[in-house]
Amino acid sequence: MPIRVxxxxxxxxxxxxxxxxxxxxxxxxxADNGWNWLLYVPFAEVAGRVLIRKPAGYTVGLTDPERxxxxxxxxxQLLGRVPALDDHHRESxxxxxxxxxxxxxxxxxADHPIPADxxxxxxGSIALDVAVTHSLNERRLGRTALYAxxxxxxxxxxxxxxxxxTVLPDxxxxxxxxxxxxxxxxxxxxxxxxxxxxxxxxxxDPLR
Amino acid sequence: xxxxxxxxxxxxxxxxxxxxxxxxxxxxxxAEELPKLPVDTIEQVLHDLLERDGTTAERTIIPVYxxxxxxxxxxxxxxxxxxxxAEEWKRLLSRLLNRLRRR
Numbered sequence: 001m002p003i004r005v006x007x008x009x010x011x012x013x014x015x016x017x018x019x020x021x022x023x024x025x026x027x028x029x030x031a032d033n034g035w036n037w038l039l040y041v042p043f044a045e046v047a048g049r050v051l052i053r054k055p056a057g058y059t060v061g062l063t064d065p066e067r068x069x070x071x072x073x074x075x076x077q078l079l080g081r082v083p084a085l086d087d088h089h090r091e092s093x094x095x096x097x098x099x100x101x102x103x104x105x106x107x108x109x110a111d112h113p114i115p116a117d118x119x120x121x122x123x124g125s126i127a128l129d130v131a132v133t134h135s136l137n138e139r140r141l142g143r144t145a146l147y148a149x150x151x152x153x154x155x156x157x158x159x160x161x162x163x164x165x166t167v168l169p170d171x172x173x174x175x176x177x178x179x180x181x182x183x184x185x186x187x188x189x190x191x192x193x194x195x196x197x198x199x200x201x202x203x204x205d206p207l208r
Numbered sequence: 209x210x211x212x213x214x215x216x217x218x219x220x221x222x223x224x225x226x227x228x229x230x231x232x233x234x235x236x237x238x239a240e241e242l243p244k245l246p247v248d249t250i251e252q253v254l255h256d257l258l259e260r261d262g263t264t265a266e267r268t269i270i271p272v273y274x275x276x277x278x279x280x281x282x283x284x285x286x287x288x289x290x291x292x293x294a295e296e297w298k299r300l301l302s303r304l305l306n307r308l309r310r311r
Contacts, residue, residue, distance in 0.1 A: 004285065004287050005287065006286055006288060007286065009280070009284055011280040011284050012284075012285065014274060014277050015277050015279060015280055017273060017274060018274040018276075019277065021271070021273065022271075022273045025271065031210070034212075034213060034271070036213055036216070036231075036235070038238075038239070039213070039234065039238050042243070043242065043253075043257075045243075046238075047250060047251075047253070050250045050254075051254070058288065059285065061280075061285060063285075064282075068282050068283070069279045069281065069282065070279065070280045070281065070282050070284070072280065111279075136297040136298060139297070141297065141301060142298075149210045150210060150262055151210060178258050179258065182255065182258040182259050182261065183258055183262070194305075195301075195305050198298055198305065201298055
């Protein structure tokens with residue numbers, strides 16, 4: 001089953017909250033445990049528009065043309081226009097929410113179970129690549145930033161680092177905006193420089 | 209953003225007079241009512257949520273998972289345009305970066 005990147009729509013989010021989120025919520029070690037995309041998506045869309053941050057949502061999913069089905073495997077909610085963490089005069093994409101489906105969620109779909117050997121691998125990398133591609137398409141030159149949820153601990157921070165992201169030092173000042181005051185740098189903001197974004201994007205070129 | 213769901217529920221209660229323990233009403237308020245509010249109020253909601261970002265929920269809200277939701281159709285999930293522009297940018301940036309490295 002080929003992978004497709006689609007604009008995130010309400011049916012994707014509703015299905016996710018009905019089928020994938022309950023399985024995520026059984027695993028307290030996950031950073032996205034307890035998330036509610038039915039709240040995040042409308043909020044991110046409204047707040048992003050009000051602040052002129054160009055919000056965008058994408059769903060990575062498997063396609064089944066024979067049965068006309070699309071199986072969401074990862075959700076990514078972005079802000080398309082925020083000041084870059086490493087150069088406040090440049091613009092960047094910010095990954096606000098990113099979640100990938102656990103294997104169990106895909107293999108246990110009642111009328112459409114995905115066989116173990118068809119479950120896509122590297123979903124986290126693919127979802128992050130969607131953000132970088134959005135940044136390239138929006139002329140942000142690949143600049144992409146995010147905040148590594150505290151609940152993901154050092155392991156999550158290290159994962160983003162291994163994906164080529166730079167960790168913003170905890171003493172660094174954030175660009176002007178509400179986050180500078182309310183959620184200052186604490187060593188968990190990560191970002192792609194332009195060269196790092198180009199390199200990481202090339203890695204998945206064989207899959208495109 | 210690790211903002212507890214209780215922060216969203218409290219914002220819906222504060223700005224929309226919604227029962228904060230009724231998670232479906234909270235979801236509906238964010239989807240239907242929040243977009244109709246003045247910009248200043250929306251900014252205040254964002255402020256309230258960011259203020260509680262990273263804090264621990266002080267109470268539990270039991271999630272409600274919808275039942276019987278079918279998989280989305282392909283028609284409701286159109287492929288985004290192939291990243292032609294991204295490819296062009298990547299090629300251009302690679303050439304520029306290589307040139308800079310050689311200097």
